[in-house]
Amino acid sequence: MTCFAPExxxxxxxxxxxxxxxNRLTDALSPLIHPFGWPRSATPRPGASPSTAPTAASSSTSPPSDPADRWWTVAHHEPYWEVQFCRQTPIEAIAAVTQALLQLVGDTRHAERILSASTLTETADLSAWTTTTKGPATVFPSPDEHCRPVHEPDTEVPWRFEPSLFDGFDTHWTATLTRDAPEQLVTQFFAHLASNDPVERVFNEVPFLVQLDDGALITPASGATVNPPHPPLRRPDRPGARRPTPETMTATSTLPERLLALGANFTRHHDVLQSITLLRGPNPAGNLLRHIPAIQSLAREALEVSDALRAAPRLYHSPDVRAAMERSLQLAALATFAADHLIDTVDILQNAAHARRAEAVARHGEALREAGRRTTLAGRLTSLGAEDCLATTHLLACELHRQRLAPAHRPQAFSPAQRTALEAVAAGHITLDRLLDKPQVQRGGARVTISTIRSLEARGLVHREPCTLVLHDERVHLTPDGCRTLAAALGQPRSTTPATERPVARPTATATRAAAR
Structure with missing residues (x-):
């Protein structure tokens, strides 16, 4: 859980x-309009913001319908070239480009403070960005490898910048420079993008996945010294060195086991949100507030799994491995959105509690209805988390076995009924009714008996926990040994013939004689 407030x-x-x-969009244009006297003109397009137009180049900004569309355009007419930026492009790098436009029209004022004295390659070396060649293209990966500028000189758009945090929501942006764009603009843009100096932001402007990522350093802009919530970005000691690779497993669990444990936590979270007592009592906002750190930890755990997969040594990033990384990122995004809905719910309930006495009764009922709606939506966002974790575990376990990277753990022998029960438990489908002494399967067509559950308990593969759901007394979860056993079994091909199947009966003598006639 972060220690920063949204503002x-x-x-x-x-x-x-x-x-x-x-909140700092004007930083890109104000230096041109005020100190240098560039004219400001309105664009005829409805909803578009002002643009500046010198004699040879123009700069404009227009809010598009899609955040991935172009937001800024800098164009030159003779010869024609164009620079475009998407919405999430850092404003500091855009400002570096617009201020460099001054030199194109012969205005050399403050040039020593505006222009970078280093070439692009020198800037990359100084900032520990590497330089690699792939055929005709040159790539400049950042130390964290989340930004990879590409230069292809023989194309119409020779420069492309497309950073993202594992293609996560709202972390992707694009900047392009067409043919004949001055090298000075590229150098300026890259110098301000690769700078080791941090940028200042309002915390709620920082993309959600970046807030949770351990590779990003987020510290207070001012005030007392406090411990930052994330460790600083590790940079290589020399250009060309790769970043350190984190461990692919903890001291006691592999990545498939961690995914199964994450699925159990999603089930626990969903049970809490389904509880009818959550919004009752004297302090419903407090009940939600106590649960928010748990769901935020789900997002962090999912991101850690994706990071560990990406950095795993000797692991080839096959389509199945990439799919596992993407599914982990999706789980993190869904958990983050669910946490945001719960935070909004707390605000609604607290505002209703502080209403004037005359409005308190009406506002309290309305607030509870809206809180219930948002809480239900948060539950739906994560309701399939355990099933998704099980599917991702199966995908990853098979791929690790195919690449011969699976841990040397031989799965315990168990019957098809026991394996079916283990998978149903991992998917969050099994609860127990103590009165009827029988398991209840909430989803799926699996048939699970109480004797099968007891046999798995006797082997230490599952255990029971109290369940907050109505008419469901206990929830069945995998133990660490159960996670290890199921993860190993999922990587093995499943037998098509159950071991308990009876042999085919011999034909009777009467049938044999009838066939012979």
Whole structure:
């Protein structure tokens, strides 16, 4: 859980993950309009913001319908070239380009403070960005490898910048420079993008996945010294060195086991949100507030699994491995959105509680209805989390077995009924009714008996926990040994013939004689 409030001012590094800084859009144009006297003209397009137009180049900004569309355009007419930026492009790098436009029209004032004295390659070396060649293209990966500028000189758009945090929501942005764009603009843009100095943002402007990512450094912009919520970005000691690779497993669990444990936590979270007592009592906002850190930890755990997969040594990023990484990111995004809905719910309930006495009764009922709606939506966002974790575990376990990277753990022998029960438990489908002494399967067509559950308990593969759901006394979860056993079994091909199947009966003598006639 982060220690920052939504309106806190923070400093974010690296810059390419800091977001646009939308509260500072004017920083890109104000230096041109005020100190240098560039004219300001309105564009005829409805909803578009002002643009500046010198004699040879123009700069404009227009809010598009899609955040991935172009937001800024800088164009030159003779010869024609164009620079475009999407919404999440850091405003500091855009301002570096617009201020460099002054030199194109012969205005050399303050040039020593505006222009970078280094070439692009020198800037990359100084900032620990590497340089690699792939055929005709040159790539400049950042130390965290989330930003990879590409230069292809023989194309119409020779420069492309497309950073993202594992293609996560609202972390992707694009900047392009067409043929004949001055190298000075590229150098300026890259120098301000690769700078080790952090950028200042309002915390709620920082993309959600960046807020949770351990590779981003987020610190207070001012005030007392406090411990930052994330460790600083590790940079290589020399250009060309790769970043350190984190461990792919903890001291006691592999990545498939961690996914199964994450699925159990999603089930626990969903049970809490389904509880009818959550919004009752004297302090419903407090009940929700106590649960928010748990769901935020789900997002962090899912991101850690994706990071560990990406950095796993000797693991080939096959389509199945990439799918596992993407599914982990989706789980993190869904948990983050669910946490946001719960935070909004707390605000609604607290505002209703502080209403004047005359309005208290009406506002309290309305607030409870809206809180119930948002809580239900948060539950729906994560209701399939355990099933998704099980499916991802199966995908990853099979791929690790195929690449011969699976841990040397031989799965215990168990019957098809026991394996079916283990998978149903991992998917969060099994609860127990103590009165009837029988398991209840909430979803799926699996048939699970109480004797099967007891046999798995006797082997230490499952255990029971109290369940908050109505008419469901206990929830069945996998133990650490159960996670290890199921993860190992999922990587093995499943037998098509159950071991308990009876042999085919011999034909009777009467049938044999009838066939012979």
């Amino acid at each position: 806190d001012r923070v400093r974010v590094s690296p810059r390419h993950l800091g977001g646009a800084g939308l």
